[in-house]
Amino acid sequence: MRGFPRHAGRQMAEQAFIFDLTEQSFGTSAELNSRKLPVLVLFQDASSGPCFVLAERLAVLAREFAGRFVFAKVDVVEQQGLRARYRIDNVPTVLVLQDGEVARTEIGEMSDDELRALLKDFGVFRESDELRLQAREKHLTGDSGAAVTLLTEAIQKYPANLRVALDMVQVLLDIGQPEQALGLFGRLPDHARNSDTGKAIARQLLFLELATKTDGLDVRERRIAANPSDLQARFDTAVCRLAIHQYDAAAEQLFHIVEQDAGFNGGAAREMIEVVVGMVMPTDPDKASGYRRRLGNLWAG
Numbered sequence: 001m002r003g004f005p006r007h008a009g010r011q012m013a014e015q016a017f018i019f020d021l022t023e024q025s026f027g028t029s030a031e032l033n034s035r036k037l038p039v040l041v042l043f044q045d046a047s048s049g050p051c052f053v054l055a056e057r058l059a060v061l062a063r064e065f066a067g068r069f070v071f072a073k074v075d076v077v078e079q080q081g082l083r084a085r086y087r088i089d090n091v092p093t094v095l096v097l098q099d100g101e102v103a104r105t106e107i108g109e110m111s112d113d114e115l116r117a118l119l120k121d122f123g124v125f126r127e128s129d130e131l132r133l134q135a136r137e138k139h140l141t142g143d144s145g146a147a148v149t150l151l152t153e154a155i156q157k158y159p160a161n162l163r164v165a166l167d168m169v170q171v172l173l174d175i176g177q178p179e180q181a182l183g184l185f186g187r188l189p190d191h192a193r194n195s196d197t198g199k200a201i202a203r204q205l206l207f208l209e210l211a212t213k214t215d216g217l218d219v220r221e222r223r224i225a226a227n228p229s230d231l232q233a234r235f236d237t238a239v240c241r242l243a244i245h246q247y248d249a250a251a252e253q254l255f256h257i258v259e260q261d262a263g264f265n266g267g268a269a270r271e272m273i274e275v276v277v278g279m280v281m282p283t284d285p286d287k288a289s290g291y292r293r294r295l296g297n298l299w300a301g
Helices: 023-035 049-064 080-085 112-121 127-140 144-157 162-174 178-187 196-212 217-226 231-243 247-260 268-280 285-300
Strands: 017-020 039-044 070-075 093-098 101-107
Touching (some): 017 049, 023 039, 023 070, 023 080, 101 112, 144 162, 178 196, 217 231, 247 285, 268 285
Parallel strands (some): 039 070
Antiparallel strands (some): 093 101
C-alpha cells in the first residue's frame, strides 16, 4: 500500500487495511496514510504469544471497521532500524500515528475492550457500541430490564453488530434465563461463538449444563459438611458455583481438591482451575494471576 488511491473513499467501506511494514514501506504506508486515517502500528515478535494474540484482535477489528483505520505490523527482529527509531524496548507495543506523528503509545497486551476504547479516542466506533456500553452500565448497577431494552434496540437497529447479541446472551444468563440465552447463542454464526466473548459464554453454558447433572448446590454442600474429605462433592460444588459466577468460592473448592489429591479424576480439578483463570482474566487479571501463582506453587510442591 502506497497511500490511498484518489477515490479511496468509495472503497474504504469494503477494504480492510492490514499490512506488514519494513523500513522502506513505513514512510508511505504508515506515516503518509496517518494523514488520512489513524494508523495503529503493532511492534511485535513473531515468537511471542501475547504479540500473536494482540495481532489477531487487531486484525479482527480492522476487518470490522474496514477502511476506518490502518493496522500495520512491524517485526522487531527483522526491522531493527524501526525498533531503534521508535525506541521499542518491550513487545507488544502499539503506536497510534496521526498526521504523521505518534499520538499514543500502548505497551503490553490489550483486551478487545481496551482496543475498542483506544479506537474510539480516534473516532473509530459505532453507535451500537455506545448502546452496548449504556446497557452494560445499567446491568452492572442492577437495572437489567433497562439493559435488555437497550440491547434489543441495538439489535433491531444494528443486526450486523454481533457483539450486541453476545451481550444479550450474557445478560440473559445473569438474570437466570439460560434457555433463552442458549437459544440466542445457538443462532449466532460460528465466528461470533468462537470469539473471546463467545468462548467465555460457551464455558458458562457448559457449567450450567454440568450443574444440572448434579443433585444441587445445597445437597452437595451438606455432603461436604458431613464429610469434608468428599472430593467429588467438592468438585460438583465448584461446578455449581461456576455456573452462577461465584469464582472465588469455586476456586477454593478446587484448590482444596488439588491440595488433597492432585490426581483426582485425572487431574480434573487442576484443569478446572485453568479454566477459571481464563474466565476471570478479561475482567480481573490480578485475581487470575493470583490463581495461577497459587496453582503453580501447589504443582511445584
